[in-house]
Amino acid sequence: MKFKLLLVLILFNFSGYAQQKIQIGETRSFHSEILDENRKLEIYLPESYKKGEKTYPVLYLQDSYYNFTHAVGTVEYLVLNQLIPEMIIVGILNTRRIRDLTPVSHGLSEYHINRLPNRGGADNYLNFMEEELKPFVEENYRAAPYNILVGHSLGGLLNTYCFFKKPNLFNAYLTISPSLWYTNNLLDKELDEVLKDHQDIDSKFYMTIANEGGIMLGNNYRLAGKLESYISENKELDLKFKFEPMFEQTHGSLGLPSIFNGLQFIFEDLKFELPENKEAIFAENGSQKMIEEIEDHYAKLSREYGFRISDEGAMNNLGYAFINKEGFEDVAVKVFNLNAENHPDSFNAYSNLGMAYEKAGNIEEARKYYEKALKMVKATGDPEWEFYQNDLDDLNAQEKEESLNTD
Known part of the structure; x- marks a missing residue:
């Protein structure tokens, strides 16, 4: 009797799941x-x-x-x-x-x-x-x-x-x-x-x-x-x-x-292609000039097409260029901060900002934005939320290890 009841409950649950429709x-x-x-x-x-x-x-x-x-x-x-x-x-x-x-x-x-x-x-x-x-x-x-x-x-x-x-x-x-x-x-x-x-x-x-x-x-x-x-x-x-x-x-x-x-x-x-010669980007005021070029490019496109064209991908690429160049961590923070401000609904923008702060050695700010990105990505149901969880876990583990070493 218990087995039959269990079987009925299982079939009922699977039946309810099968009836869910993707619209x-x-x-x-x-x-x-x-x-x-x-x-x-x-x-x-x-x-x-x-x-x-x-x-x-x-x-x-x-x-x-x-x-x-x-x-x-x-x-x-x-x-x-x-x-x-x-x-x-x-x-x-x-x-x-x-x-x-x-x-x-x-x-x-x-x-x-x-x-x-x-x-x-x-x-x-x-x-x-x-x-x-x-x-x-x-x-x-x-x-x-x-x-x-x-x-x-x-x-x-x-x-x-x-x-x-x-x-x-x-x-x-x-x-x-x-x-x-x-x-x-x-x-x-x-x-x-x-x-x-x-x-x-x-x-x-x-x-x-x-x-x-x-x-x-x-x-x-x-x-x-x-x-x-x-x-x-x-x-x-x-x-x-x-x-x-x-x-x-x-x-x-x-x-x-x-x-x-x-x-x-x-x-x-x-698409916006960064110049092949990155030295111009790393020169004095190079980051500001690139930011202005990207903003002008997408503002022009938005006028021509008649709707807003996002510059998020181009800004991300610019930020990655700086985050991978030693001594430019603060510039990467600046670029990713601007990107997050312009795209407040993007969990990826906050995740990249957290990565920039981590690279710059600002652990508290990095944690804040990693946590924000994780909360946002989980709310979307995106199955890759684990990558964002791993970023936060790695940061916490790194801080814990550094704390033990200093003690």
């Missing part, structure tokens, strides 16, 4: 007057969204049914490694996919005419995104004025069509194996003719292709060649382009690595 987003719907239908969205908000008032760039993800889960995971992984900023993801669920993602075409083969009877609604869909979807997101979420459009296959076709017709509707286009076998008068024109009314273009266009063949492969290379030539001949345009064939991937598997690489391309200028 990565929410579903919203609203009515579109332009499309004359209700549209559903899958919305992902970064973890920090509920803690503050800052704004976030928005990634508009087409074909959300297929792409939402892996896109969220990719973004979270890249953010964790400080390669891209946090962002809101708006996944657009399809109703009539072929209708929305294809422009009008007068040159399709009979096969494709029969296969795609409900085609040619791309202009209406672009109007929906510009006049209804983006305003809806901006009204309901803290959206920064920086937007990325992601499209795969027919979604990539829509990406390309949008870039040709309204290049400044989005700040960046992440275009995955676009279905450029699909014929359209606008897509067939030369770029200088298409973009003659868009001399203020300020976009980034990233494109991939999988192990495709035939006219689709040829037209992707043709578009890539057009863009590369146009950029080289029109250097006054602030247009950045990268074409990355991934022939080891299939048309279906290409989505995840494209988003992973594409987002890093879009935000590659967020």
Whole structure:
């Protein structure tokens, strides 16, 4: 009897655990007057969204049914490694996919005419995104004025069509194996003719292709060649382009690595490289000059992107440069102190400040910040809290040993 009761309790506990769900987003719907239908969205908000008032760039993800889960995971992984900023993801669920993602075409083969009877609604869909979807997101979420459009296959076709017709509707286009076998008068024109009314273009266009063949492969290379030539001949345009064939991937598997690489391309200028010659940093007033350079760099980027770009990683690298140079321990404390003041929610900033104080021989201050970092990291549930515990334990053991030696 006792065994049966114990078994029931165990099963009950495991059953309760199994029913816990991991939620990565929410579903919203609203009515579109332009499309004359209700549209559903899958919305992902970064973890920090509920803690503050800052704004976030928005990634508009087409074909959300297929792409939402892996896109969220990719973004979270890249953010964790400080390669891209946090962002809101708006996944657009399809109703009539072929209708929305294809422009009008007068040159399709009979096969494709029969296969795609409900085609040619791309202009209406672009109007929906510009006049209804983006305003809806901006009204309901803290959206920064920086937007990325992601499209795969027919979604990539829509990406390309949008870039040709309204290049400044989005700040960046992440275009995955676009279905450029699909014929359209606008897509067939030369770029200088298409973009003659868009001399203020300020976009980034990233494109991939999988192990495709035939006219689709040829037209992707043709578009890539057009863009590369146009950029080289029109250097006054602030247009950045990268074409990355991934022939080891299939048309279906290409989505995840494209988003992973594409987002890093879009935000590659967020990195700040310290000068290779460190002597300038260690010269008189070198630390102050570097601090000012880093602050100016990220302030400029924040103005250009329209949301705050963190300088925490760059300040950490600067602090490490000083902490590893004998005689510059106090400078390291200064840099890490500034970093902690500017990023009070970062347990890593406090941990580094504790390390700097320890290196400078100020054990009490080191302990204070190690303890603060440990408390903060435990509150997040981060499994690497043990490293922060070890820092504190090592400090206490070192102080105890020194005390015994002096006695």
